[in-house]
Amino acid sequence: MSDAEDPTTFSPAEPTTGEEFEPVEVFPDNDDFDLRPGADNCYKCSTCDTNCPVAEVDDDFPGPKFQGPEQWRLTQTDDDYEIDDSITSCSNCLRCDNACPSGVPLSQMHNTARGRYVDEQMSKLSVEYIRNRILANYRTSAWLASKVPRLSTFVMNNSAVRWVMDKTMGIPKERDFPAFATETFQEWWAKRGGADESRRRARQNRPDDADPSDYKVAYFHGCYSNYNTTQVGKAMVRVYEELGFEVVVPEQKCSGTPMFANGMLDDAERHAKVNVSSMSDLVEQGYDAIASCTSCSMALRQEYPELFDIDGIEKVSENTYDSVEYLRIHTDIADRLSEATVEGDLAEEFAYHAPCHGRNQGLERQAVELFAELDGVGIEDVGDSCSGISGTYGWKSEKYEISMEIGQPMFDHMEDSAGETGMTECPTCAMQMEHGTGYDVRHPLELIEAAIVEA
Amino acid sequence: MAIDSELLVVGGGLAGLTTAVTAAREGVDVRLVSYKQSTLRNASGLVDVLGYTPDGEGPLTDPFAAIPELPDDHPYRTVGVDGVRSAMDVFDEVTDYRGGHTDTNALLPTHGGTVKPTARYPPGAAAGVASDDRDVLLVGLQSMTDFDAPHVAAHLEAAGVPFDVSGVTIQFPGDLQADAKVTRYAKLLETDPATRDGFVERIEANRSGQQRIGLPAVLGDDDHDRVRTHLESELGAAVFEVPSGPPSLPGLRLEDALFSALDSAGGSFETGNPVVDYEGDDRIDHVLVEKSGTEVPYSADQYVLATGGLVGKGIDSDREGVYEPIFDCHVDHAEDRYEWFDGDVFGDHPFARYGVDTDDRLRVLDADGDPQFDNLRAAGGVLGGYDYAAEKSGSGVSIATGYHAATAATEEL
Amino acid sequence: MAATPHVLVIGGGSTGVGIARDLAMREFDVTLLEQGNLTHGTTGRMHGLLHSGGRYAVADQASATECIEENRVLRDIASHCVEMTGGLFVKRPEDDESYFQDKLSGCEECGIPAEVVSGREARQMEPHLATDIDKAITVPDGAVDPFRLVVANAASAQEHGARVETHSKVRDLLVEDGEVVGVEVEHDSGPGLRVHGVEGGREEIRADYVVNATGAWAGRIGDMAGVDIEVRPSKGVMTIMNVRQVDTVINRCRPKGDADIIVPHETTAILGTTDEEVADPEDYPEEQWEVDMMIDTLKELVPMLEEARTIRSFWGVRPLYEPPDVGSEDPTDITRDFFLLDHEERDGLPGMTSIVGGKFTTYRMMGEQIADHVCNQFGIDRACRTADVPLPGSEDFSVLRDYMDEFGLRSPIGRRSVERLGSRADEVLQTAGPNPTVCECEGVTRAEVQDAIAQSGSDLNAVRIRTRASMGNCQGGFCSHRLASELHGEYEEPIARRAWDELLQERWKGQRHALWGQQLSQAALNYALHATTQNRDHDPADGESLDFSAFDSGTDDRTTGAAGTDVAADGGHADGY
Structure with a gap:
């Protein structure tokens, strides 16, 4: 199994790159460090600031215009210019990146500044650093937890344990840890027969005149679909096979999103190298890379090429898609859905939240548009606010209240909407939606599955 | 497989939104794509x-009366006075803006301390009209350098x-x-x-009986009407915002209102990815959106x-020339870039008029002078032939031409 | 003659303020006159290079030696004006190897620390250098802010009792009995700090000695007394990039030529320059080809310049001088050395000396020699102290501070503020109330702007050169009105309005040379902000009065303003309305 390698060698207090670490290794091409030229695009309009969900609720955060182009432009030399510590308040939602009418590379600026801050200015022995490192390496914790899923779910949500975690680690006791699946997606996939079985099923569903080479996708399931919301991964496989696509599940690590958000770029790069290496081989063979989590797809598409220089990275970036987006571009899914009817437990009114990282890829309306014509369900967009969790952000005690305040408009709109089921593409947004409203939250793939795949 | 619609609007500003809303209200299957x-x-919201x-x-009292006198190549001449009026009717129907009760311009105070002529204004700015003779107290905030x-x-x-x-400055x-955002x-x-x-x-502590209170435009976002009316009832005075920006909350409230009008009218939209190219000769077959x-x-x-002008990047330039980046539409401009501007800061700048014809x-x-494509408006x-900043005509031209483009395109369907 | 001789120095550039400071420290009674702002002439229009001497090490070793000496002095006495960036003389493959060797040995001969580094090492220092650079020589070049340096010299002179009058144009020299005894000066406003709208007037200032330090304008002063001073003004273009592409001064290692230097300057990089003789230091063509040449030639050293944003260009006029008998054809052949013209010796006109030629880097040394000369006139023997006493702001200070704790400022803004203010930082930045940033591009806060206003009257361009407010990428687009509002605290509205207009016009002047791509987009945005949103171009306060009653006065629902009917009745949330 591709996931068999043991990730437990990881120790949060010690960067695994050890003594050899030098910024120049993260950025082999030295000028990647210098983002001052990116400030050339800024014309100061502040559109980024008006989109920042953090600056709206926390004035200690000076907003993306300052954090990005202004700070970079004021920076004079690489060595003794400090990054303002407010960078740690940025939640990495990257709405600013999506907003900028002038092409300032805000996400790259924030990620790089945060990486520098963590490398050069943050104590590696601080509780905050260790906590962030654990949060950023969710996959490692999840890998351990999945070995004893029921016990993990129980212990992690035990109130005494949570009180201690809040006090000693700064992980808010209010949050519920996600439940761990008793069978990971990868285990299910292997048991089901892996790629061979998928090829067989896809062939059955493909029109005879179809060119099989147009029907090959490599699934990047991400950590959540593997360890927690395995139903999303399964829905992806079944939907794609129904539409004639053979699915492969290559070796993969964490996309790196939580590591970017915590400034741990060398951790992220180690993972990215594995992901790019396995995906680029498949892309060369004509596969497209599909992610069901919008943060994963954004990492592969945008953050990797912005931050790392890895062989094949551009090719992977250009051939990565969100799972629903891909169906809209390459299949007649819109027609299929407009002719379908959903019955059973997904015949619901959905309160849909577009995740920021999906918004960043121009996907904010895809679910609403696709399901508008689907019989048996209703869907309502709950507006353009951020859910507030931003991956690991809402998992920090000092950010918990900010996270909930950012999420409040979304909670309100969900409460105001017709149904009591949420929908989103992002697993951590889903966590926040559940946390704020008590709603059950589904992924669009699950609804597509219910609509077009025979049970 | 292409993502298909009857009308594709490229650009999500005032013109694009007006186009899409107008068409969607006519039942057209419209999609708006905005990078x-x-x-x-950024705009003041006026x-x-x-x-x-x-x-x-100027300032002109009646903008409509002046339209027939404009130069031939002015976009208002293309649309005509009646077209402008119909467009403003649509705008009035889908927003809560004021000013539609008369053809006469209003003069609104600006954060720069002048007054400017405008045809429509948001309810939040309404009590500030300068032809109202009630006394005004302007209240600024200590750290907000944009409105003193x-x-x-x-x-x-x-x-x-x-x-x-x-005017008085208070601490919020x-x-x-000090750098809290609006x-x-x-x-x-x-x-x-x-x-x-x-x-x-x-x-209240700084007021001495003024019946109108003018504040910087920070009185709420989604719930701005409630914030303002709450202040009015507590103060027993008319409250208005003085438009400023960027950043401009009135501008983004207007954007929100138009997107929600588009949504209600059944239009599709998506933002975040640019249209970079097209296929087709006499007709555009499809455009390419880069993801x-x-x-x-x-x-x-x-x-x-x-896609907007030089600010919106619908028109771009380099040392060699001025161009339209998607369809490479013709943009008439002087070859020598030292003829693109006037020496005076508020002189008659040719660059302000650059755009497509x-x-x-x-x-x-x-x-x-021939149509570049049968089906591109x-x-x-992005249009040339007018200096919106000097004329104070930007929003009106966007609304009028957006409406006109939607109507003309709809007739072709 | 008075016990304390009164010396009048004409010219508020580096030379003039250097002389004024020196004389004031030697206890002369000093008056400094400047026709515009301090640095109005050539000083405010230079690339900001603190020479190591390397540029002169082959052709003019005397100058080179002076440069390295003064370079060391200024690092000490003007530490808040100087940034020791270091410099490189970069050799491209097509550049002459023997010249490279001459440069190296020249530096050695002049005592300029110089080392050869490989192309690879040079690129490690400066990653944006072209990949085909052969090698380079490192030298201790630096960057200096001429505005700050001149302002600090003037402030020091004032601390020692000098009177400094800006915007005061000398209209005539007073010559009595064949001797210069003073000047007639026309104050734009004043005397004292410049305030718009305050009536100026003519003043006769008598002096025991006059020093003409007017650089390219020296001939005009000479004309007033009928003496001939043949300054040969030579213009050079400088193009300002929006950001620093390099943090080290980059020189092209080849014999004299145009477009051969990039100087990191504050937040920007400055490309220079050309050398072309002009007839009139105030009126000469500023042309497109000059700007294009900077970019197209210097991109051979730093390729990314091709696509990088420039925010403006400006031209400076070198006040070159050579004794009339030399007769150089090409201005690049004219020496950069300075000349002290004692008009008594030279023209039989006692009471005045002119100083012409010279370089910014050696301004202090020139000041010292002139002051010595003046001392000699009066038989006074007092030692020069300008090389030992730091300028105001350059006393001990550190830029490594906790900016949020100490000043309530974000670290890069605090850092930039302290770099500009030096040892004056605490005095200026410790404020009771909030201290918002007024110019976001350059990180200039209200406290610093107010400090500058206190020094400069109602002149926002004088505030600008002290603080860098409005010198960033938006070129005043977003802060001009804020600066005007800062003035309004101290001055009446019409004064603030005039200063505002003057600033807008000044910012436009240089920006015109950068109007394509990003800066044209910026200019269009600024235009929209100023004209559309602020209606600054049709300000009714500037024109005829308006008939307000002819315009829409709103609808009739006036009791609670105009909003009464719009209240959303949707229940809403429990937030206490």
Whole structure:
């Protein structure tokens, strides 16, 4: 199994790159460090600031215009210019990146500044650093937890344990840890027969005149679909096979999103190298890379090429898609859905939240548009606010209240909407939606599955 | 497989949104594609139709009366007075803006201390009209450098406004950082009763009977009407915002209103990825939307280009020339870049007029004056032939040409 | 003659303020006159290079030696004006190897620390250098802010009792009995700090000695007394990039030529320059080809310049001088040395000396020699102290501070503020109330702007050169009105308005040379902000009075303003309305 390698060698207090670490290794091409030229695009309009969900609720955060182009432009030399510590308040939602009418590379600026801050200015022995490192390496914790899923779910949500975690680690006791699946997606996939079985099923569903080479996708399931919301991964496989696509599940690590958000770029790069290496081989063979989590797809598409220089990275970036987006571009899914009817437990009114990282890829309306014509369900967009969790952000005690305040408009709109089921593409947004409203939250793939795949 | 619609609008500013809303209301299957966010958010939120003639005459009392006198190549001449009126009717129907009760321009105070002629204004600015003779107290906030109330008040007085005006600077309740964003002020006023109470108290302490209170445009975002009316009832005075920006909350409220009008009318939209290219000869077959290196086809029967001007980047330039980046439409401009501008900061700048030229159906023309494509129209800032900043005509031209482009395109379907 | 001789120095550039400071420290009674702002002439229009001497090490070793000496002095006495960036003389493959060797040995001969580094090492220092650079020589070049340096010299002179009058144009020299005894000066406003709208007037200032330090304008002063001073003004273009592409001074290692230097300057990089003789230091063509040449030639050293944003260009006029008998054809052949013209010796006109030629880097040394000369006139023997006493702001200070704790400022803004203010930082930045940033591009806060206003009257361009406010990428687009509002605290609205207009016009002047791509987009945005949103171009306060009653006065629902009917009745949330 591709996931068999043991990730437990990881120790949060010690960067695994050890003594050899030098910024120049993260950025082999030295000028990647210098983002001052990116400030050339800024014309100061502040559109980024008006989109920042953090600056709206926390004035200690000076907003993306300052954090990005202004700070970079004021920076004079690489060595003794400090990054303002407010960078740690940025939640990495990257709405600013999506907003900028002038092409300032805000996400790259924030990620790089945060990486520098963590490398050069943050104590590696601080509780905050260790906590962030654990949060950023969710996959490692999840890998351990999945070995004893029921016990993990129980212990992690035990109130005494949570009180201690809040006090000693700064992980808010209010949050519920996600439940761990008793069978990971990868285990299910292997048991089901892996790629061979998928090829067989896809062939059955493909029109005879179809060119099989147009029907090959490599699934990047991400950590959540593997360890927690395995139903999303399964829905992806079944939907794609129904539409004639053979699915492969290559070796993969964490996309790196939580590591970017915590400034741990060398951790992220180690993972990215594995992901790019396995995906680029498949892309060369004509596969497209599909992610069901919008943060994963954004990492592969945008953050990797912005931050790392890895062989094949551009090719992977250009051939990565969100799972629903891909169906809209390459299949007649819109027609299929407009002719379908959903019955059973997904015949619901959905309160849909577009995740920021999906918004960043121009996907904010895809679910609403696709399901508008689907019989048996209703869907309502709950507006353009951020859910507030931003991956690991809402998992920090000092950010918990900010996270909930950012999420409040979304909670309100969900409460105001017709149904009591949420929908989103992002697993951590889903966590926040559940946390704020008590709603059950589904992924669009699950609804597509219910609509077009025979049970 | 292309993502298909009857009408594809490229650009999500005032012109693009007006085009899409107009068409969607006619039942057209319309899709709006916008790269990033538009300059509408930078704008003051006032909707000017025409404040000054191209010769600088004004402020005009009646913008509609002046339209027939404009030069032939002005977009208003393409649309015609009746077209402008119909467009404004649509705008009035889908927004809560004021000013539609008369053809006469209103003069609204600006954060720069002048007054400016405008045809439509948001309810939040309404009580500020300068032809109202009630006294005004302007209240600024200590850290908000964009609106210095005593300075604006003194300037308005110098402008001869027909009311007494004074200005005072107060500290916003709470201990905000000096660089708090406008959205932070708005959020606190919207969600925190203690902030509102403290705000009212501090305004009241500095007031000496003025019936109108002018504030920086930070009175809430989604719930701005409620914030303002709450302040009005607590203060027993008319409250208005003085438009400013960027950043501009009135601008983004208008953007929100238009997107929600588009949603209600059944239009589709998406933002975040640029249209970078097209296929087709005499007709555009489809355009290509770039998504992280992949070009995805979007096809339609009719297309409207509403990508904005030099600020919105619908028109771009380099040392060699000025160009339209998607369709390479012809943009008439001087070869020598030292002829693109005037030496005086507010001189007659040729660059302000650069844009594409169209026929009377707003179809984009090539260098020879023939339609470049059968099915490509242009609206708003990407059009040439007018200096919206000097004329105060930007919003009006966007609305009028957006409406006209939608109507003409719809007739072709 | 008075016990304390009164010396009048004409010219508020580096030379003039250097002389004024020196004389004031030697206890002379000093008056400094400047026709515009301090640095109005050539000083405010230079690339900001603190020479190591390397540029002169082959052709003019005397100058080179002076440069390295003064370079060391200024690092000490003007530490808040100087940034020791280091410099490189970069050799491209097509550049002459023997010249490279001459440069190296020249540096050695002049005592300029110089080392050869490989192309690879050079690129490690400066990653944006072209990949085909052969090698380079490191030298201790630096960057200096001429505005700050001149302002600090003037402030020091004032601390020692000098009177400094800006915007005061000398209209005539007073010559009595064949001797210069003073000047007639026309104050734009004043005397004292410049305030718009305050009536100026003519003043006769008598002096025991006059020093003409007017650089390219020296001939005009000479004409007033009928003496001939043949300054040969030579213009050079400088193009300002929006950001620093390099943090080290980059020189092209080849014999004299145009477009051969990039100087990191504050937040920007400055490309220079050309050398072309002009007839009139105030009126000469500023042309497109000059700007294009900077970019197209210097991109051979730093390729990314091709696509990088420039924010403006400006031209400076070198006040070159050579004794009339030399007769150089090409201005690049004219020496950069300075000449002290004692008009008594030279023209039989006692009471005045002119100083012409010279370089910014050696301004202090020139000041010292002139002051010595003046001392000699009066038989006074007092030692020069300008090389030992730090300028105001350059006393001990550190830029490594906790900016948020100490000043309530974000670290890069605090850092930039302290770099500009030096040892004056605490005095200026410790404020009771909030201290918002007024110019976001350059990180200039209200406290610093107010400090500058206190020094400069109602002149926002004088505030600008002290603080850098409005010198960033938006070129005043977003802060001009804020600066005007800062003035309004101190001055009446019409004064603030005039200063505002003057600033807008000044910012436009240089920006015109950068109007394509990003800066044209910026200019269009600024235009929209100023004209559309602020209606600054049709300000009714500037024109005829308006008939307000002819315009829409709103609808009739006036009791609670105009909003009464719009209240959303949707129940809403429990937030206490």
